[in-house]
Amino acid sequence: LWNVGVNKGLKRSLGKNFPMLLQKEPLFTFTRVGERNFTDLLKRNRKLMMLQKTAKNTFGEIKNKYAKPQVLFRITGKDVDEINMLLFKFKDSINDAYHRSEIDYLQEKIKNANQSDDAGLKKMGVYLEVPSDYMHIVDTTGFQWFRKNTLKGFYNLIVYESHWNGKSLISKADMIAMRDSCSGKFVEGRVLGSHMITENRSGLGPEIKTIQQATQSTIEMRGFWKMSGGEFLGGTFLSYSYKDRKQKRLLTAEGFVFAPNQKKRNMMIQLEAILKTFRLKTPQEHRTHTK
Numbered sequence: 001l002w003n004v005g006v007n008k009g010l011k012r013s014l015g016k017n018f019p020m021l022l023q024k025e026p027l028f029t030f031t032r033v034g035e036r037n038f039t040d041l042l043k044r045n046r047k048l049m050m051l052q053k054t055a056k057n058t059f060g061e062i063k064n065k066y067a068k069p070q071v072l073f074r075i076t077g078k079d080v081d082e083i084n085m086l087l088f089k090f091k092d093s094i095n096d097a098y099h100r101s102e103i104d105y106l107q108e109k110i111k112n113a114n115q116s117d118d119a120g121l122k123k124m125g126v127y128l129e130v131p132s133d134y135m136h137i138v139d140t141t142g143f144q145w146f147r148k149n150t151l152k153g154f155y156n157l158i159v160y161e162s163h164w165n166g167k168s169l170i171s172k173a174d175m176i177a178m179r180d181s182c183s184g185k186f187v188e189g190r191v192l193g194s195h196m197i198t199e200n201r202s203g204l205g206p207e208i209k210t211i212q213q214a215t216q217s218t219i220e221m222r223g224f225w226k227m228s229g230g231e232f233l234g235g236t237f238l239s240y241s242y243k244d245r246k247q248k249r250l251l252t253a254e255g256f257v258f259a260p261n262q263k264k265r266n267m268m269i270q271l272e273a274i275l276k277t278f279r280l281k282t283p284q285e286h287r288t289h290t291k
Contacts, residue, residue: 001051001080002032009084013091018265020207020222020236025265028098046105047098048072051083059086061097069108071101106273116277120144121159125244128253129277130157138186145186153259155271158183159252159278166248170241172208175221176200178250179239184228194229196256214279216242225256236264240275253278 010030017024033042043066054076062072073094077083087094107129114129115121120139121128130146134157138145142162148155160182164170176198187196198206206223213220219241226234237256244251255271257264 001053001083005080006051006083007032009080009087012084013087014094016095018268020224020238021264021268022224022236023263025263027095027265043067044070046070046101049094050074052076053079053083057082057086059090061093069101069105071097073097102269103273103276106270107277110274115146118144122281124159124161124251125247125281126159126251126253127277127279127281128157128159129274131274140186143182143186152262153257153267155267156187156256156258157271157274158187158254158256160254161244161249161251164243164248164250166243166245170219170243170250172206175208175219175241176206179221179252179254182252183225183254189227189229189231189233191227191229191231194227194231196225197228199224199226199234213240213276216279218242233258235259236268238268238272238275240278242278242280244280251280 007030014028016027018027028047046067046069048066048070050072052074055078056076057078058074058076060074062074064070065072075083075086077086110129110131113132115132115134115136116127116129118130118136120136121130121144124142124144131148134146134148134155136144137147142160144159146157162178162182180197184195184197189195200206204224206221208219208221211218211220221239221241223237224234225237235256235258237254239252239254241250241252253275255268255275257267257271259267
């Protein structure tokens with residue numbers, strides 16, 4: 001099956017690149033394993049797909065068949081064309097399930113070892129599961145910054161707030177201006193006076209969409225950052241913003257990386273898993289802290 005076209009079907013259906021990276025990296029990479037070599041060790045992988053030629057076309061998702069957590073898709077078809085047709089038809093479901101399973105796995109890893117009770121986050125009235133290996137490097141009114149240093153580069157998490165009148169729509173230009181004004185105050189470059197800004201040249205501007213996250217309508221922004229003043233530093237970022245209508249503010253949790261010459265797909269997935277724990281604290285949680 002692989003040699004006569006299934007590999008091309010997989011690439012066509014699931015071979016898209018991870019969004020908003022300067023260096024192209026595929027969302028998924030595939031390793032082909034024959035049935036005889038499908039050992040107990042390989043069965044413990046979190047993401048599996050079984051492709052078989054049978055007399056009937058079928059598509060099914062099976063959870064936790066050999067391990068937990070695990071997502072397995074079983075696709076059968078009368079020939080290669082039928083299998084590839086099913087791959088293409090259900091490509092969005094497969095992509096979403098695999099990505100969601102990775103986010104769930106990473107969130108489970110940090111659940112019991114995080115700084116969600118951090119005093120700075122409590123002051124802002126927000127909840128974010130910041131892993132314990134992140135250092136808290138800026139703690140000031142309306143802005144919190146955590147950073148993790150590794151051999152490959154820096155992971156950064158920032159939480160900030162900006163004024164919002166509680167009524168008007170928030171445009172792409174508003175989001176960029178808000179980000180630049182908040183992060184630019186604290187994320188400085190090596191050259192005197194340089195600071196982080198959003199890359200917004202033609203073809204490189206951020207992608208913005210509205211999603212549902214933690215039962216709240218959320219503005220997701222993915223894009224590239226750089227330093228002002230011509231300093232050659234930059235990277236990619238992801239942010240989630242919530243409207244706090246009661247206090248007339250926009251609350252944002254953002255992750256950005258600085259890792260020159262390194263692949264960044266896995267770094268951004270790890271940051272996404274953390275950022276998707278972000279939410280406004282309930283009035284009860286906030287009252288408990290302020291007391």
